[in-house]
Amino acid sequence: xxxxxxxxxxxxxxxxxxxxxxxxxxxxxxxxxxxxxxxxxxxxxxxxxxxxxxxxxxxxxxxxxxxxxxxxxxxxxxxxxxxxxxxxxxxxxxxxxxxxxxxxxxxxxxxxxxxxxxxxxxxxxxxxxxxxxxxxxxxxxxxxxxxxxxxxxxxxxxxxxxxxxxxxxxxxxxxxxxxxxxxxxxxxxxxxxxxxxxxxxxxxxxxxxxxxxxxxxxxxxxxxxxxxxxxxxxxxxxxxxxxxxxxxxxxxxxxxxxxxxxxxxxxxxxxxxxxxxxxxxxxxxxxxxxxxxxx
Amino acid sequence: xxxxxxxxxxxxxxxxxxxxxxxxxxxxxxxxxxxxxxxxxxxxxxxxxxxxxxxxxxxxxxxxxxxxxxxxxxxxxxxxxxxxxxxxxxxxxxxxxxxxxxxxxxxxxxxxxxxxxxxxxxxxxxxxxxxxxxxxxxxxxxxxxxxxxxxxxxxxxxxxxxxxxxxxxxxxxxxxxxxxxxxxxxxxxxxxxxxxxxxxxxxxxxxxxxxxxxxxxxxxxxxxxx
Numbered sequence: 001x002x003x004x005x006x007x008x009x010x011x012x013x014x015x016x017x018x019x020x021x022x023x024x025x026x027x028x029x030x031x032x033x034x035x036x037x038x039x040x041x042x043x044x045x046x047x048x049x050x051x052x053x054x055x056x057x058x059x060x061x062x063x064x065x066x067x068x069x070x071x072x073x074x075x076x077x078x079x080x081x082x083x084x085x086x087x088x089x090x091x092x093x094x095x096x097x098x099x100x101x102x103x104x105x106x107x108x109x110x111x112x113x114x115x116x117x118x119x120x121x122x123x124x125x126x127x128x129x130x131x132x133x134x135x136x137x138x139x140x141x142x143x144x145x146x147x148x149x150x151x152x153x154x155x156x157x158x159x160x161x162x163x164x165x166x167x168x169x170x171x172x173x174x175x176x177x178x179x180x181x182x183x184x185x186x187x188x189x190x191x192x193x194x195x196x197x198x199x200x201x202x203x204x205x206x207x208x209x210x211x212x213x214x215x216x217x218x219x220x221x222x223x224x225x226x227x228x229x230x231x232x233x234x235x236x237x238x239x240x241x242x243x244x245x246x247x248x249x250x251x252x253x254x255x256x257x258x259x260x261x262x263x264x265x266x267x268x269x270x271x272x273x274x275x276x277x278x279x280x281x282x283x284x285x286x287x288x289x290x291x292x293x294x295x
Numbered sequence: 296x297x298x299x300x301x302x303x304x305x306x307x308x309x310x311x312x313x314x315x316x317x318x319x320x321x322x323x324x325x326x327x328x329x330x331x332x333x334x335x336x337x338x339x340x341x342x343x344x345x346x347x348x349x350x351x352x353x354x355x356x357x358x359x360x361x362x363x364x365x366x367x368x369x370x371x372x373x374x375x376x377x378x379x380x381x382x383x384x385x386x387x388x389x390x391x392x393x394x395x396x397x398x399x400x401x402x403x404x405x406x407x408x409x410x411x412x413x414x415x416x417x418x419x420x421x422x423x424x425x426x427x428x429x430x431x432x433x434x435x436x437x438x439x440x441x442x443x444x445x446x447x448x449x450x451x452x453x454x455x456x457x458x459x460x461x462x463x464x465x466x467x468x469x470x471x472x473x474x475x476x477x478x479x480x481x482x483x484x485x486x487x488x489x490x491x492x493x494x495x496x497x498x499x500x501x502x503x504x505x506x507x508x509x510x511x512x513x514x515x516x517x518x519x520x521x
Contacts, residue, residue: 121377122375130380130383135373135376184345185367190389191390
């Protein structure tokens with residue numbers, strides 16, 4: 001299925017795997033260079049990703065198809081495959097204890113199953129302007145607790161960079177709310193023209209993302225006031241990426257964002273000034289893509 | 296008013312709608328019937344401007360889509376969005392300020408639960424409530440009675456009657472003839488992409504009898520039921 005998805009986006013699977021491996025390795029090095037708590041973030045990220053395979057309905061389906069004994073073997077194997085990149089990098093960093101811990105976590109997660117959809121409704125501050133932040137917040141609220149906890153740690157250990165990392169974690173999380181195209185009905189139903197629609201999406205995203213990142217920015221401004229001038233530029237870059245991901249999404253709409261577009265955004269991570277050209281270009285492209293649904 | 300002139304729609308070489316001409320006046324309710332695959336949903340999608348087509352769809356209110364409440368056969372709901380948020384989303388999309396959603400919940404839906412956990416009928420009632428609260432002038436209701444309980448069917452029928460008195464234009468498709476005869480002023484029979492028959496209210500009974508004869512024929516006999 002993964003190969004099919006790559007082919008659908010016009011990418012040779014082999015090339016995609018090479019790029020993803022390099023990207024994973026690069027981001028891992030970046031994370032470990034940026035913070036001493038990287039290994040904890042790494043373990044949390046790996047178990048969250050692997051945990052998604054333990055979803056009850058998925059496990060039930062596998063159980064019906066393969067039976068109890070086979071199910072355990074399959075679940076352990078797929079969890080081990082998914083944890084391989086993380087495991088390999090931890091070995092490379094000679095963090096053997098954490099690599100062992102990851103293996104234990106991976107095996108435990110293969111033997112349990114849980115519902116990824118809860119029966120109760122999670123409160124969200126974004127109910128008045130659905131849907132991206134409303135649904136996104138419910139899926140990722142725990143990451144905001146992690147970000148706020150990291151901010152607290154940053155202040156305790158007097159590490160401004162860790163605080164900035166926490167702020168960027170908030171921005172990165174909200175970017176993920178705009179990666180999938182919504183059903184056409186939810187674009188069609190707007191009585192806006194494409195430009196008004198895009199501005200309204202961008203405005204909401206910037207407002208809500210700022211609300212989530214503001215507590216971190218305030219704490220950093222108070223406890224690291226000598227670095228206050230750095231906080232605003234990080235905010236502006238965060239807003240720019242948020243705008244970029246929205247226009248990237250709608251420039252491909254109704255199709256999913258493709259890998260070349262993803263690579264282009266990744267390049268912007270290394271050199272954000274490219275966004276000054278990229279955003280207006282993708283904005284115009286989005287207007288064209290949306291013109292068949294919005295008049 | 297919506298007027299359709301020479302509307303045709305092709306998917307590749309497959310012509311789904313062939314030279315459709317029809318007018319839908321305000322204050323009237325129209326039923327569209329036809330077998331599965333006759334082109335009803337495609338026609339609705341063309342009117343809503345969700346499809347490209349040949350021909351014209353003209354209206355006194357333009358663009359039509361900004362005044363149209365479209366109830367799909369199977370409404371799509373996001374995961375982790377409540378019924379109340381769904382209504383809010385659709386009202387926001389039309390710049391409708393709404394503060395008393397709970398009071399307008401006439402189907403007694405559990406609005407604070409995730410809409411994706413609703414039953415088929417509840418989803419349909421939620422989607423219908425949302426398009427009604429959008430304050431539309433035109434309504435396309437694709438199988439509004441499908442999967443809905445009897446009590447709600449009665450309410451939906453009354454809603455359609457009220458929309459008619461409010462001078463709205465309503466187009467309905469349904470596979471249950473009685474629901475159409477209770478609500479429609481005209482019924483149009485769609486077959487293989489063209490309108491093959493149009494019937495006024497006075498002739499609904501004759502149409503039903505004719506459809507029964509044509510559809511059933513001697514098919515049941517083939518089962519050899521004993």
